[in-house]
Amino acid sequence: MSKAFAFINDKRVRDVFYQAALLIGLVALLVYFIRNASQNMVQAGIASGFDFLWRTSGIEVPFVLTNYTQSDNILALFWAGVANTMLVTVIALVLSTALGFLIGIARLSSIWLVQAIAGAYVEFVRNIPLLFFVLFWYFGVIAALPAPRESLSVFGVAFLNNRGLTIPLPDAGANFKVAFVAIAISCLLHWLFLRWARRRKEATGQDAPVLRVGLVLLLLVPVLALAWATLATRWDIPVLRGFNYRGGFVVIPEFVALLAALVTYTAGFIAEIVRGGIQSVPHGQIEASSALGLKPGQTLRLVTIPQALRVMTPPMTNQYLNVLKNSSFGAAIAYPDVVSLFMGSALNNTGQAIEIIAMTLAVYLVIGLAVSAFMNWYNARIALVTR
Amino acid sequence: MSAASALPTSWRERLFGSPTITVVTLLLAALIAWIAVPIIRWALIDATWSGQTRNDCTGTGACWVFIKARFGQFMYGFYPIEERWRPNLAGILFALSGAAIVFAPKRLKLGLGLAALVILPPLGIWLLGGGFGLRAVETREWGGLMLTVFISIYASLIAIPLGILLALGRQSELKVVKLIAVLFIEFWRGVPIIAVIFLASLLLPLIMPAGIGVDRLARAVIGLGFCIAAYMAEAVRGGLQALPKGQREAATALGLSYWKATWFIILPQALRISLPAITNEFIALVKNTTLVLVVSILDLLGIAQASLADPNWVGMNMEAYVFSGGIYWLICFALSRWSRSMETKRGR
Numbered sequence: 184m185s186k187a188f189a190f191i192n193d194k195r196v197r198d199v200f201y202q203a204a205l206l207i208g209l210v211a212l213l214v215y216f217i218r219n220a221s222q223n224m225v226q227a228g229i230a231s232g233f234d235f236l237w238r239t240s241g242i243e244v245p246f247v248l249t250n251y252t253q254s255d256n257i258l259a260l261f262w263a264g265v266a267n268t269m270l271v272t273v274i275a276l277v278l279s280t281a282l283g284f285l286i287g288i289a290r291l292s293s294i295w296l297v298q299a300i301a302g303a304y305v306e307f308v309r310n311i312p313l314l315f316f317v318l319f320w321y322f323g324v325i326a327a328l329p330a331p332r333e334s335l336s337v338f339g340v341a342f343l344n345n346r347g348l349t350i351p352l353p354d355a356g357a358n359f360k361v362a363f364v365a366i367a368i369s370c371l372l373h374w375l376f377l378r379w380a381r382r383r384k385e386a387t388g389q390d391a392p393v394l395r396v397g398l399v400l401l402l403l404v405p406v407l408a409l410a411w412a413t414l415a416t417r418w419d420i421p422v423l424r425g426f427n428y429r430g431g432f433v434v435i436p437e438f439v440a441l442l443a444a445l446v447t448y449t450a451g452f453i454a455e456i457v458r459g460g461i462q463s464v465p466h467g468q469i470e471a472s473s474a475l476g477l478k479p480g481q482t483l484r485l486v487t488i489p490q491a492l493r494v495m496t497p498p499m500t501n502q503y504l505n506v507l508k509n510s511s512f513g514a515a516i517a518y519p520d521v522v523s524l525f526m527g528s529a530l531n532n533t534g535q536a537i538e539i540i541a542m543t544l545a546v547y548l549v550i551g552l553a554v555s556a557f558m559n560w561y562n563a564r565i566a567l568v569t570r
Numbered sequence: 571m572s573a574a575s576a577l578p579t580s581w582r583e584r585l586f587g588s589p590t591i592t593v594v595t596l597l598l599a600a601l602i603a604w605i606a607v608p609i610i611r612w613a614l615i616d617a618t619w620s621g622q623t624r625n626d627c628t629g630t631g632a633c634w635v636f637i638k639a640r641f642g643q644f645m646y647g648f649y650p651i652e653e654r655w656r657p658n659l660a661g662i663l664f665a666l667s668g669a670a671i672v673f674a675p676k677r678l679k680l681g682l683g684l685a686a687l688v689i690l691p692p693l694g695i696w697l698l699g700g701g702f703g704l705r706a707v708e709t710r711e712w713g714g715l716m717l718t719v720f721i722s723i724y725a726s727l728i729a730i731p732l733g734i735l736l737a738l739g740r741q742s743e744l745k746v747v748k749l750i751a752v753l754f755i756e757f758w759r760g761v762p763i764i765a766v767i768f769l770a771s772l773l774l775p776l777i778m779p780a781g782i783g784v785d786r787l788a789r790a791v792i793g794l795g796f797c798i799a800a801y802m803a804e805a806v807r808g809g810l811q812a813l814p815k816g817q818r819e820a821a822t823a824l825g826l827s828y829w830k831a832t833w834f835i836i837l838p839q840a841l842r843i844s845l846p847a848i849t850n851e852f853i854a855l856v857k858n859t860t861l862v863l864v865v866s867i868l869d870l871l872g873i874a875q876a877s878l879a880d881p882n883w884v885g886m887n888m889e890a891y892v893f894s895g896g897i898y899w900l901i902c903f904a905l906s907r908w909s910r911s912m913e914t915k916r917g918r
Binding site for chain 1: 584585590591594595598599602743744745746747750757760761762763764765768769772773775776777778779780853856857858860861863864871875878887888891894895898899902903906
């Protein structure tokens, strides 16, 4: 081969060539798809663009948190769906974390039967599809609940029946706003107090009454504030009139079923993460801390939990994002989340497939990226500091 | 802290080792009995096992007659009864070739595996779908457990090779390749699978030239395959990262090209390490096949759900759910046990 062509044996030249070829190939494929799509859309008489968002939606939604009504535009429908997705996700996160921790710790119990039951639960839940649980709770459990007349009463104020869960609603929210402001202020005070206590301890070695102040600021103040708000507010308590309950707020059965399915399913996965996290702390750590004179409570708080958390954070992030994504399983039982309202109903009415799919996926990607960014920041904060 | 290993070995110690343990054990045993006795009565003692119709179920227990009457549908969906030998044959062929590959002598394994990979998938589609001498059976008639297995296998035929390529791309030194792989993986991992199935069923016909239709089932399989590929890529990446850097450096020093080093040195070791993780992703795939329900393809769970609407069999919800859920549990439990045994074998 002549010298002029020697450059084709240069690795750098080849690398650039391969990458350019791959990129050109992908772009060509994309252009081909987009051309087909635009031709097909012209044939079907669909105008592309986001103008459809300002059309009147006309879709009735059985469960809204926003002020959406049928006569609002499609953009409002989109936000109503996002709000419903967020509602079920956040509540499912809290409940499944609590249940998951409970089961995960039970798997490490020193009592054999407790361990066995927790283990059986985890093995049962992890090997069955989530959609199965959603359908089972909806068509198997909620549908089998009694009719409103024979509702299961929860202390005479909330009622569970096959049309959902009817809960009391405050007539006015003003007192609760005051209570939440008070709780926020006491949390801030607690944070400031902890900072002051740590600085003083580092400077003078004196202990501050952290536990007692914490109990007052984080437990007593919120409980008192909420109790005051509850008692000072007039409640609209549901009452049986004819065949159904009047008053209060009806949590639709789809929400109850989806929430129950998400919590029971996710708890099995969180339990395994918790167990793995606690087991990853070497026994020597606990022995060493008791040799240093730490009390069992201090050992747990200062040695075991920080190290277990470090192991648990990345898989927990994944699990939390899974809950967000799995909340879309509600579409199978027509829970009005963003997938079922926007990708289902709105798409059927308008036919704007590409725009609607892009917006729906963007919801999940944006929230996912935000959560990942936050967890990465948190993870970096609690990570082991090495060289 | 790892109390799990610190349990006493004798059963008496485990159940009644101390007063506290005894009390808790007795309380929990009472609770279990309280929950389990009605379930066992319903499922076994009071259940009806023989008969033909709804009217034979007079007891208060489960009506297993319903499952017996609809067993064919649970397995094959609406596949024509006289053609059901075809999915059976396809299943036997897949199982036999799987066994042949596992038990073949080592030097034949790779060849046999590649041959099976080339021959079996088209053969399976021909057997199930018909044409070329067999009666054509449209995919809308497929269903039940057969469809669950079909979707799982064919989606992983897309997902595993694509996932391996993506994992290699993510480890690549070529910036553009790496960027494309990362974007692809993070995109598909960030969106819900249910939305992906909607997306595939809406977009695939749209981006194809006019006149070329994509089969409804094929859309769902492609959507699932792409989505699972992103998860597979992360499973394979674990194996790739576990390999010491020296392996590739040594292969390069011996004069092997990138692809030769990858094929002969890197992948055999990396895939063996990540096999448990890949199996776990496969279990997730089996569980996620149920989502094809939203585009009205009736797999095992879909058939169970559809059978609830039969006016001849009103109120069979529990029977249908227990049966279909039990099958999913058995499949996934067996796979996860297998994956765990591989893990412990490697750990030793």
